[in-house]
Amino acid sequence: MPVTVLLVDDEPLVRMGLRAVLEAQPDIRVVGEAADGAAVIPLVRQLRPDVVAMDVRMPLMDGIEATRAVLRSVAEPPKILVVTTFESDEYVYEALRAGANGFLLKRARAAEIVHAVRLVAEGDSLLFPASVRQLAAEYGDRGGNAAAQDTLRRAGLTERESEVLRLMARGMSNAEIAARLVVGTETVKSHAGAVLAKLGARNRTQAVITAYESGFVAPG
Known part of the structure; x- marks a missing residue:
């Protein structure tokens, strides 16, 4: 069975790029898209994706609140992969604290994007541990x-x-x-x-x- 992915980002070009990269893989399928975190819960319930690739900064509901809402409201929630422009971002750290499984940089290479989706879908390893350590050192009260x-x-x-x-x-x-x-x-x-x-x-x-x-x- 392929890994199914829901893309959530307010930039159409970002969604287009992620879709192109992911759908080039035989074991990954993009099942839907949304332009804001406020649309995530009904789409997750309808489409039942394995992974949600979620922008951290969106106009109506950001990725932190959307992550909390999904994990709070969906009985068997998907894995959540936060998509961000900046690696060292307090928003990213708060999303991880809220329960996101990992994060992905928008400038990441195609192979890194595919690896991130597969890794969080499997759930038996930590995505980018060095970066998580860096975020914890900066925002985790040491x-x-x-x-x-x-x-x-x-x-x-x-x-x-x-x-x-x-x-x-x-x-x-x-x-x-x-x-x-x-x-x-x-x-x-x-x-x-x-x-x-x-x-x-x-x-x-x-x-x-x-x-x-x-x-x-x-x-x-």
């Missing part, structure tokens, strides 16, 4: 976020779960973590799922941000 510290403290992660979280923060996939810890991939999936559940995180990115903001992992 380990001084009391709410994140409380979340981590109350989670009660086991030693192995803590180890998995640290490796997730380094951007390792389940297969890479399994090789590092000399365990099976299914065991890593189980530990990663437990980490997300205990932290109340929707995805790996949100879990890693909590780890950075609490000081559990240093973003630098």
Whole structure:
């Protein structure tokens, strides 16, 4: 089955470019487009895309609010890939904190766009971990976020779960973590799922941000 994608951007040329790149791939299909975040929820419910490529800055409803609305209102929400002009942008960080799975630069090469869509659709690795670290260092209170510290403290992660979280923060996939810890991939999936559940995180990115903001992992 192909990965289905909904494009959300107020610039028609951006949508046109993303569609051309993605539809050139046999395993990816663009199922719809929208020009503003306010139109996302009905389209997600109608089209059931696997991934929403969402502009972070739009006139009526920006990508942060649209991300929150989708995750709050849709029973089985799609993965959300924030599309942005600037990598070091507080809007991008807030979208990731809200539950977006990753972000994509508008100037990215075709191969990078395709890789980003495939990676967030699979959901077993962190997209652009170095960039997430940079955003966390700039906007994440540098380990001084009391709410994140409380979340981590109350989670009660086991030693192995803590180890998995640290490796997730380094951007390792389940297969890479399994090789590092000399365990099976299914065991890593189980530990990663437990980490997300205990932290109340929707995805790996949100879990890693909590780890950075609490000081559990240093973003630098």
